[in-house]
Amino acid sequence: MPQIFISYARSAEAEVRTVVGWLEGAGYDVWWDRHLLANRSFSDAIEEQLDASDMVLVLWSKDAAASEWVRAEADFARHNKKLVQASIDGTLPPLPFNQFHCEQIRISRNGDSSEGWNKLLDAFAHRGAEAPYQSRSVPTQRISRRSALAVGGVGSLVIAVGGYAMWSSGLIGGTGESKRLAVMPFRVIGDGATQSRLAEGFAIEIRSILARNPLLHVAARVSSDAFRDQTATAGEICEKLNVDYLLNGDIGVSGGRLVGSAELAEGAAERIVRPFDIDAPLDSILKIQQSIASQIIERLSGAKNAGISKTETGGTTNVAAYDAFLRGRELYEVGTSEATDRAALAEFENAIRLDPEYAAAFAMRGRTLGLIGNLYGSPDDHDAVFNQAITSAQRAIEIAPRFADGYAVLGFIRFNRQLDVNAAKEPYQRAFELGNGDADILSRYANFCGRCGQFALAREAINAAISLDPLNARVFRFLGNIEYGSGNYEAAIRSYENAQALQNPLSSFHYLVGLSHLAMGDLGKAKRNFEAEDFFVWNKTGLAVVEAKLGNESAARAHLAELKDRQKDKSNYQYLQVHAQLGEREAALAAMNEAWRVRDAGLTQINNDPLLDPLRDHPEFNRLLSQIGFAG
Incomplete structure (x- = not known):
C-alpha cells in the first residue's frame, strides 16, 4: 500500500482532514502529524516518516508558504524525487518549488467537492504510487486505522470485532467535523x-x-x-x-x-x-x-x-445513592490513611444500600477492598478481603455487562492481588474493548500487557492513553515502566523525566531512573539517584543492589539488614532482588517463595525484571513463573 506523507500548515487542518479522508478512501496509507505519538521527538518522527514515505504531498496555503517546516519538508521531497504539490487556497508555491507543477484543489465547505482530485491521483500514479482502489470520485470520509487507534487504543481489536456494527449503526462516519x-x-x-x-x-x-x-x-x-x-x-x-x-x-x-x-x-x-x-x-x-x-x-x-443505558454507565437514578458515591470517590482519591480508605468503602456500601443495582458503586467497592487488602491487615486476612473484592466486581459486571470499570477492577484484583495472569486476561481484554476511550483503563491494560511481555500492545495502549491525558504524569510513568521492562532503558528515563516535568516532586522518580542507569551499567549515576530517593524501601533496595554491583558486599549487606529490620515480612520481593544481585541464589529463592505465600504484588514484575536475571535458569524460579501464568 503506497504511503503518503502530508506536509501542511496547522491553520489548514480542516482542509487537510478532508484530503486525508479522500486519500485513505482511495486506499493510500497516509501519515500526517496528528499521528505523532506523545513520547516521540517531533523532528525525529518527521524525519523517519519522510524517509519511509513513497510520496510527499505538500498542501500549499498562505501560511504553508511562510512556514519553515513546510519548506524544509518540501525541499526533502524535491531532493528525493517524492514531491507532489497542491494548493488548497490558490497560493502559489514559493521559490524554488514554483518551478514544479502544482495542482489546484478546491474543497467545498462540506468536503465533497472533487475539483482537482482526479488530477492529483494521476500525479501519484505518474510517480509509481497508483491508488489501490481505482475510484475517480471523492470517497466518503471514513475513520483511518490510525484514527481508530488514537481514539481507542489498540483499535484493530475493536474494529475487527465490532467494526461492521459500528459502521452500520452510524457510530463511525458523520459530519467530517473534528471529534x-x-x-x-x-x-x-x-x-x-x-x-x-x-x-x-x-x-x-x-x-x-x-x-x-x-x-x-x-x-x-x-x-x-x-x-x-x-x-x-x-x-x-x-x-x-x-x-x-x-x-x-x-x-x-x-x-x-x-x-x-x-x-x-x-x-x-x-x-x-x-x-x-x-x-x-x-x-x-x-x-x-x-x-x-x-x-x-x-x-x-x-x-x-x-444516549447510553445504565448497563454501559453503571449509573443510578437515585440522587442519595449518587451523592454517597461522590463522597466515597472523593475520600478514595484523597487516600491519606487507612481511616479515609475505610470511610470511602463505607460510602460505597451506603450507595449500594440505597440502590442495590448501582454497578459503579459495586466496582468502586471492589477497587477499595483491593486497596485495603493490600495495604492493611495481616497477609493471612488478604484472601478473604480479595474474595470480597472479586465478588463486588463480578456483581458490577452482572448488573452492567457493558460497563468497563467492573471488568477493569476484576482484572486488577486477579493480577495485582491474586497473581493469576490467566484469570486476569479476559476481564482486562473486555475492559479494554468496552473502555478504550478511557485513559485510566488504557493505562491499566497497557501495564498488564507490559508485565506479560506484550510490549507492542502495551506501547499502543499507553500511547493512546497519553493522547487522551497528555498532562498526566502517571501515564508517562506507565510508559517508562513498559520501556524499562522491554529493556529500552534510555526511553524509560526519557519517559520518567517527562512525568517529572508534569509533576515535581514525582514519587519514586530517582529510584526508577536509578534502576535504568543500573541496567545500562552506569553505576555512578545509579548510585547518585538511589541516594537521592526519599522513600526508605526504594532507597535501601537501590543502594544494596548498586553496592553489590560495585563489589562492596559489606555495604550491600548493611543496607539489606536495615531494610529487613524495618520492613520485616512486608518487602520480600525487594529481598529477592537484592539476594539475586548478591549471587545468593538459595536466599533469593527463599524470599521469592515467601513473597508468593503472602501474594506480594511485587511479583507482577518477575517476568521481565532485569534484577532477577541471575535466577532465570533455575527450575524453581521458572516453576513460579508458570504458576503465576507467565511463560516459564
Whole structure:
C-alpha cells in the first residue's frame, strides 16, 4: 500500500482532514502529524516518516508558504524525487518549488467537492504510487486505522470485532467535523462541599459518557482538570490538550432543582457552537447528563439517539445513592490513611444500600477492598478481603455487562492481588474493548500487557492513553515502566523525566531512573539517584543492589539488614532482588517463595525484571513463573 506523507500548515487542518479522508478512501496509507505519538521527538518522527514515505504531498496555503517546516519538508521531497504539490487556497508555491507543477484543489465547505482530485491521483500514479482502489470520485470520509487507534487504543481489536456494527449503526462516519474535545471542570453555583462534589461529579459523568463513544477523542480528567482556576484562553487549552472543542459549565442546586448552564465552544475561534440551559428536578440529573452528552455526540459525529443505558454507565437514578458515591470517590482519591480508605468503602456500601443495582458503586467497592487488602491487615486476612473484592466486581459486571470499570477492577484484583495472569486476561481484554476511550483503563491494560511481555500492545495502549491525558504524569510513568521492562532503558528515563516535568516532586522518580542507569551499567549515576530517593524501601533496595554491583558486599549487606529490620515480612520481593544481585541464589529463592505465600504484588514484575536475571535458569524460579501464568 503506497504511503503518503502530508506536509501542511496547522491553520489548514480542516482542509487537510478532508484530503486525508479522500486519500485513505482511495486506499493510500497516509501519515500526517496528528499521528505523532506523545513520547516521540517531533523532528525525529518527521524525519523517519519522510524517509519511509513513497510520496510527499505538500498542501500549499498562505501560511504553508511562510512556514519553515513546510519548506524544509518540501525541499526533502524535491531532493528525493517524492514531491507532489497542491494548493488548497490558490497560493502559489514559493521559490524554488514554483518551478514544479502544482495542482489546484478546491474543497467545498462540506468536503465533497472533487475539483482537482482526479488530477492529483494521476500525479501519484505518474510517480509509481497508483491508488489501490481505482475510484475517480471523492470517497466518503471514513475513520483511518490510525484514527481508530488514537481514539481507542489498540483499535484493530475493536474494529475487527465490532467494526461492521459500528459502521452500520452510524457510530463511525458523520459530519467530517473534528471529534476531539475536553470536558472542563464545572464551576460551582453556591457554597459547601455538597455543591462542589456535585459540580465535580457532573463533569466526570458527562466525560465518561462521551468517552464511551468509539468515534470521539475525549481528553481525560487529570489533563482537563489541570486548567482549573487558570486564566488560559480556550485556544491555549485546546492546543495543550490537542483538542478542538471545550465543554464548560456551571452547576448547582437551588430549591431542590438542578440549575446552571453549559456550552460547547470551538477553541480556536472561541465560538460557542451549542449552549445548554439546565433547570430541572434534582432527581433527573442522570437524564440531564445523558442529554448533554447525546447532543454533543450528534453535533460532532452525526450519530443520532446516542444516549447510553445504565448497563454501559453503571449509573443510578437515585440522587442519595449518587451523592454517597461522590463522597466515597472523593475520600478514595484523597487516600491519606487507612481511616479515609475505610470511610470511602463505607460510602460505597451506603450507595449500594440505597440502590442495590448501582454497578459503579459495586466496582468502586471492589477497587477499595483491593486497596485495603493490600495495604492493611495481616497477609493471612488478604484472601478473604480479595474474595470480597472479586465478588463486588463480578456483581458490577452482572448488573452492567457493558460497563468497563467492573471488568477493569476484576482484572486488577486477579493480577495485582491474586497473581493469576490467566484469570486476569479476559476481564482486562473486555475492559479494554468496552473502555478504550478511557485513559485510566488504557493505562491499566497497557501495564498488564507490559508485565506479560506484550510490549507492542502495551506501547499502543499507553500511547493512546497519553493522547487522551497528555498532562498526566502517571501515564508517562506507565510508559517508562513498559520501556524499562522491554529493556529500552534510555526511553524509560526519557519517559520518567517527562512525568517529572508534569509533576515535581514525582514519587519514586530517582529510584526508577536509578534502576535504568543500573541496567545500562552506569553505576555512578545509579548510585547518585538511589541516594537521592526519599522513600526508605526504594532507597535501601537501590543502594544494596548498586553496592553489590560495585563489589562492596559489606555495604550491600548493611543496607539489606536495615531494610529487613524495618520492613520485616512486608518487602520480600525487594529481598529477592537484592539476594539475586548478591549471587545468593538459595536466599533469593527463599524470599521469592515467601513473597508468593503472602501474594506480594511485587511479583507482577518477575517476568521481565532485569534484577532477577541471575535466577532465570533455575527450575524453581521458572516453576513460579508458570504458576503465576507467565511463560516459564
